[in-house]
Amino acid sequence: MANAAAVAWPVKTREMHNHHMNSEVWNQLKFRPDDIVVATYGKSGTTWTQQILCQLIFNGAEGIDVSHLSPWVDLRIIPPEAIAGLEHIPHRRFVKTHLPVDALVFSPKAKYLYIGRDGRETSPASR
Secondary structure (H helix, E strand, C coil): CCCCCCCCCCCCCCCCECCCEEHHHHHCCCCCCCCEEEEECCCCCHHHHHHHHHHHHCCCCCCCCHHHHCCECCECCCCHHHHHHHHHCCCCCEEEECCCHHHCCCCCCCEEEEECCCHHHCCHHHC
16 A cells, blocks of 8 residues: 555535534644544434433443533534633543535544435424
């Protein structure tokens, strides 16, 4: 594999600001080698995936507040202190985003778990 081409990692090319998201918070996040980013389109199984990861990371422990341990990092209402607090989490971090890859900081250190779903199942008519 010595002749293999260098990997071209995705690069953040824009900021997204809307009623739900602020992509700028990713610019300050210091990634760790064991981070997991759950990236999905909304209503595609994000919370379900976070729950599964929580069960794996904490060996099936019950009564864990997944939303507290695995925040939606770029949600506009998340206070900056909560994002800064991610640095001090002692366990494997797993966070969620609904950003497209061109508005997300991509780190080769982290693992990215993307959940895809048929768009017809995520439409407003099916909720």
